[in-house]
Amino acid sequence: MEFSLAKIDLTKQKIEKKQIPKKLIHEWLGGRGLGAALLSEDVRGPTDPKSSLFITTGPVTGTMLPSSSRLEVTGISPLTGFYLGSNAGGHFGWRLRSQGYYAIQVTGKSKKPVYAAIMDGKLSLHDAKDEWGLTTGELIKRFDAEKASVACIGQGGENFVRFASLQFDWRSAGRGGAGAILGSKKLKAIVVNTGKKVDVHDEARVRELSKKLFKNKNLATNRLSSCGTSNVVEYSNKIRTFPVDN
Numbered sequence: 677m678e679f680s681l682a683k684i685d686l687t688k689q690k691i692e693k694k695q696i697p698k699k700l701i702h703e704w705l706g707g708r709g710l711g712a713a714l715l716s717e718d719v720r721g722p723t724d725p726k727s728s729l730f731i732t733t734g735p736v737t738g739t740m741l742p743s744s745s746r747l748e749v750t751g752i753s754p755l756t757g758f759y760l761g762s763n764a765g766g767h768f769g770w771r772l773r774s775q776g777y778y779a780i781q782v783t784g785k786s787k788k789p790v791y792a793a794i795m796d797g798k799l800s801l802h803d804a805k806d807e808w809g810l811t812t813g814e815l816i817k818r819f820d821a822e823k824a825s826v827a828c829i830g831q832g833g834e835n836f837v838r839f840a841s842l843q844f845d846w847r848s849a850g851r852g853g854a855g856a857i858l859g860s861k862k863l864k865a866i867v868v869n870t871g872k873k874v875d876v877h878d879e880a881r882v883r884e885l886s887k888k889l890f891k892n893k894n895l896a897t898n899r900l901s902s903c904g905t906s907n908v909v910e911y912s913n914k915i916r917t918f919p920v921d922n
Contacts, residue, residue, distance in 0.1 A: 711750030
């Protein structure tokens with residue numbers, strides 16, 4: 677099995693397919709671990725043109741397991757100057773896996789606005805002068821949400837607002853300012869369409885586990901599903917993990 681990474685080099689204006697060592701996948705389980713491991717190979721400041729931002733998935737992304745569609749965004753935060761780790765749900769992660777990729781690396785800096793596409797197994801870069809300046813909602817509506825997912829930035833990211841989010845369709849990787857990193861690199865969006873079904877080693881076992889997890893979901897799960905992370909505001913404030921009045 678291949679563990680592929682799509683490397684978007686904006687300075688060279690090219691995208692190429694790279695292989696992630698199998699050992700790395702096994703040693704750093706999940707998208708968060710993989711992203712941290714990849715970032716650690718070359719840590720640079722968030723505005724350095726040679727800095728990298730990673731979008732990573734995990735071993736169960738694209739399967740029927742609940743919450744398996746989530747992905748991780750990893751880099752160096754322009755807000756804090758330290759580690760940036762944020763995640764988002766939606767369809768982008770499983771569509772990326774359906775195209776045969778575990779991860780995306782964005783590096784370099786473009787002289788003009790561009791967007792990247794991973795469509796039908798092909799990697800390409802396109803001029804984004806018509807898309808630059810659009811809100812994330814306007815940009816998402818330009819693509820058929822039934823057939824493709826969009827990771828994109830809005831006007832905040834374009835203008836290097838240090839806490840700008842990176843949108844994945846209508847979901848947000850809102851922590852750390854990943855949108856500002858893409859804005860500094862002049863990358864407006866990454867578009868990924870639906871590819872092949874993600875293969876698993878034992879589909880019957882995965883199906884059985886999935887049914888068990890759905891059956892055992894609790895009240896907290898239902899609240900997160902309907903209200904998102906706003907559901908944990910009161911609790912977070914109670915244990916003093918909110919960044920206010922500390």
